[in-house]
Amino acid sequence: MAWMWMATVIILLWAVSLWKVIHSSTMVPSKFQAIFHGENAKNKKVLLVVAHPDDESMFFSPTIIFLISQGHSLHILCMSTGNAGGKGSIRKEELYQACAVLGVPSRQVKVVDHPKLQDGFNEPWDHGLLATIIGEQIKMLEIDTIITFDGYGISGHPNHRDVRHGLRNYLRESENRDEAWELISKGILRKYIGPVDVWLSIFHCLLRHPGQTCCFLNASPRRSYRAMAEHQSQWLWFRKLFVLFSSYTYMNTLRKVSSH
Numbered sequence: 028m029a030w031m032w033m034a035t036v037i038i039l040l041w042a043v044s045l046w047k048v049i050h051s052s053t054m055v056p057s058k059f060q061a062i063f064h065g066e067n068a069k070n071k072k073v074l075l076v077v078a079h080p081d082d083e084s085m086f087f088s089p090t091i092i093f094l095i096s097q098g099h100s101l102h103i104l105c106m107s108t109g110n111a112g113g114k115g116s117i118r119k120e121e122l123y124q125a126c127a128v129l130g131v132p133s134r135q136v137k138v139v140d141h142p143k144l145q146d147g148f149n150e151p152w153d154h155g156l157l158a159t160i161i162g163e164q165i166k167m168l169e170i171d172t173i174i175t176f177d178g179y180g181i182s183g184h185p186n187h188r189d190v191r192h193g194l195r196n197y198l199r200e201s202e203n204r205d206e207a208w209e210l211i212s213k214g215i216l217r218k219y220i221g222p223v224d225v226w227l228s229i230f231h232c233l234l235r236h237p238g239q240t241c242c243f244l245n246a247s248p249r250r251s252y253r254a255m256a257e258h259q260s261q262w263l264w265f266r267k268l269f270v271l272f273s274s275y276t277y278m279n280t281l282r283k284v285s286s287h
Contacts, residue, residue: 045222048244048277072100072168076161076175076194078186079109079146080122080138084255085270086181086210088129089245089279090174095130096246102135104164106157106190111146114260125257128250137164148185157193158200165197165205172206174281179212181275198284207284210275211240217274222248224274231280243279251276 073094077083083091083103094101105122108115119140123133139160143153164170175194180187191209198207211231217224225244232240245251255270256262270276 045248045277048222048225048248049246070098070100071172072102072170073172073174074102074104074161074164074168074170076104076106076173076190078106078176078180078184078190080105080118081109081125081255081258081261082187083122083129084125084251084258085266085273086176086275087174087279088251088254089243089275089277090210090281091129091131092245092247092250093243100135101131102164102168102170103131103137104161105136105138106152106160106193107144107146107186108138108140109146110140111150112260115140115146117260118258121258121260125254128254128257146186150186152186152189152193154189154192154196157190158196161194161197162201170205172208174208174210177209177212177282181210181212195284208241208281209284211280211282213274213280219272219274221272221274222277225278228274228278228280239283241281243281245277245279248276 071094075083075087075091077087082105091101103126109118119138122138123136126133126136141156141160143156161173165173173194176187176191178188178191180191194207198205213224217227225242228242232242252270255266
């Protein structure tokens, strides 16, 4: 009997949390909301920097969906073709298809294929080279806001972490004062409690780092699932479960990056 009550509570909590995610058209805190949301929000040119095709769907889809819904111009810079398994050309095309599902046109997606930036846990990336490529895109597209991974890189993948170091190198060397944000990595429990994590994420934004963090809620989790499904070469059973149970499908918590 006890397990039935526990199962009922978990199902109700999941349902209430999912309702909150889908039906909330806001993000927190309000200070950041004024920049990206509302009648007075300036349309921004945003550059999302990722390491591999599928990063955008697995980790950043709430951010992508929200920013596009608010009329901002979002560009994606993918630093590799994801050729670790010899499927780089396939994965590149899958990225364009997934971005179309998320609302990002292919002309606003750039995939880098550089011999020193090859997908792999044992493939260290040159931070100076990353900074140069990021800087070139920012200048060419007149970007004013950049988003990428944090220091752990969500899954701990070294390519994810290298992208973040590359961005920080660019920020330190740049004369421009570009605004940059990083996606906060979560512990194992919070990572896999799906929409239930919305309450902890909002608490984190409002109380722990007011004005320095924000939370994007995903009004269309099904679109995230459909986008990830476009990555057919990667669409294995454990990734299907990941997209279903990962809190990154339902919300993104971003933290402002210091250039120092």
